[in-house]
Amino acid sequence: MKLERRRLLAAGIVTAAGVAFGAVALAQPKEKVIRVTARKWVFLPREIRLKKGVPVVLEFVTADVVMGFNAPDFHVRADIIPGKVSRLRLVPDKTGTFVFLCDIFCGDGHEGMSGQIHVVA
Ligand SMILES: [Cu+2]
DSSP states (O other), X not given: OHHHHHHXXXXXXXXXXXXXXXXXXXXXXXXXXXXXXXXTTEEESSEEEEETTXXXXXXXXXXXSOEEEXXXXXXXXXXXXXXXXXXXXXXXXXXXXXEEEOOSXXXXXXXXXXXXEEEEO
């Protein structure tokens, strides 16, 4: 009886350890989401800080008109459409400061609508 209980307890500990280990092994690191709001005629935030090799998801929203996000140095772009959330996954592969800009004509201030991505090691 006593031995049986001990055996059950031991089995329980092994199972719990297995579950905990499995949970750790299966857990995907959650990618950081950075929300960027585009409006006439600015991106907020204007500056995005990233780490080289660390993936992020950029999430774009606007309440105004159709705009675009383009980061030519990383060969990525997205349409930003009122009422929708656009997502773009970015894994910066180099360090430095890079420009992003609106690539869809959205009005008088369109030409100046840009920001910077700072990537550190
Ligand atoms: Cu624009």
